[in-house]
Amino acid sequence: MRRTIKWPNLYLIAVFIVLYAPILYLVYYSFNSGGTMREFEGWTLAWYREVFADTRLLIIVLNTLVIALLSAAISTMLGVVGALAIHQVRRRRRKNALLSLNNVLIVSPDVIIGASFLILFTIAGIQLGFSSVLLSHIAFSVPIVVLMVLPKLQEMSPTLVDAARDLGANRWNVLTKVTLPCIKPGIIAGFFMALTYSLDDFAVTFFVTGNGFLTLSVEIYSRARQGISLSINALSTLLFLFTMLLVVGYYLIDQRSGRPAGAEVRR
């Protein structure tokens, strides 16, 4: 009995090794004093120093963060409103149609979304740069937020709303005192999903950047095309660590807010 339990674990470990090996390989060589990815010659922090000494790169990192935070926040607001609206729809077919329209945006290739935004912005006369990137990031994040919030709304018992109305709450009170607190985990999850999507988006951003405005993934791409500088490794390592931090942060928030909410329902 005991031995059979170990096989799944072994399989899991193998899968994780395959998934993480390339990243760890990249991280390992970011400390290489040799200058290439072929031979490891010695430990150095020179590549990290090079990254931090580069003001232009620092501006790009800040740009990326600003875009991620703003687009995540705005798309969460829009997404929550959208989810509430879809939830309100009574007729099943119409609801499914709306949901499918939402999901198509998630599964359609980034390249197509990026190209269509490029065409749209050009026709609309919007200068490529900060605003075009922000708008497109908001646009591709909204469907994700909707998808994260909607299950929470469906989980919520309709009787809660009825009870609140019974006790004299108006619509605004129901929304702010009952519905939103109930779906809070979904909102936060949606926010973090939107944040990570925006942080690592390449394809869409690649199409709609311009006029010197760059985000980190686009910059890494254009640097990697020129090949063989280990500062790319250092930069990627930092980005990887940052996303890890985000995941851990999300996990902690989820644990803290998740438990009492569940307890309340049980009571």
Place this chain on the structure above:
Amino acid sequence: MKSIVRLFVGVFAAAFALMYVTSLLNSSQGYTGGNTLTIYNWGDYIDPELITEFEEQSGLKVIYQTFDSNEAMMTKVAQGGTTFDVAIPSEYAISKMKEDDLLIPLDHDKLPNMKYIDERFMDLPFDPGNEYSIPYFWGTVGIVYNPDMLDGRKLTSWNDLWDERLRNQILLVDGAREVIGMGLNSLGYSLNDTNEEHLQEAKRKLAALTPNVKAIVGDEIKMLIAGEEAAVGVVWSGDAAEMMWENEKLDYVVPKEGSNLWFDNMVIPRTARNIDGAHAFINFMLDPEVAARNAEYVGYSTPNAAALELLPEEISGDERFYPDAVLTAKLEVYENLGKRMLAHYNDLFLEFKMHRK
């Protein structure tokens, strides 16, 4: 509800704080106001010190952006919404941009340093009279090889590639005109040949090469050859120079049958805002001393005759990158063959790629 509101207020506060820091950094770097010049160039294709020097000299602030293919660059320029003041496309892209009315004619009075450019590289078919463009760098297509992996043999001609001993040893660059051109050259035809019989002959000849071809690759060819994954590569001279920098064993040869001669030229795209600044920059880059330093940094061949004299003998005397007059006479510039012929070249190349070994 309160905690959600607090979260969002926090996020917006953080975002605006970061935006403020960014704008501070931007202004400390001087990237504000109309005092800028945006340059759109290939990655790692200029000595960064020269940009700083130009900034000091002209009082302009340079925004430097890079592209990785002519097509990407043309799309960004064509669709507008950008403000590139100077771009550096290759010659076939220049003739296409000219056709599409994407370029602003140069004012030769503002470019006194133009006189330093070698006569051979002026007034070429893709831009008669240099109305729109000034050469930045030039180079060839040739064979880079690792003599150690070939038992010390030397390659001198395209036909050497068909040698049976090179089985599965050749990497080709992924370009239709380069590869089909190689086939045409090896048969003694012109790179710009449009004769259907000659093209079919070249295609059959290339099909015979497939057992020797290990892969057809993009930019990663530099790492693969320098890393000794394959012994032979068909590449542009500039890439070859970079590989030889990485791996000293490598050697480069321009095949004796002739090959392609290519140019990257400086142009002012339609999107330019600072046309005077753009002229100032082009003129600055044409200064012999500046051009010489740039050539030393980038490793491509400079078209600037006065700069060539300033370069150390080991660079300017290197016949692999500055071929003698006899070989130069055999080099050809790609002509714009028109859309249909180009599509035909692409089809032939595709058939070659799909050809089974």
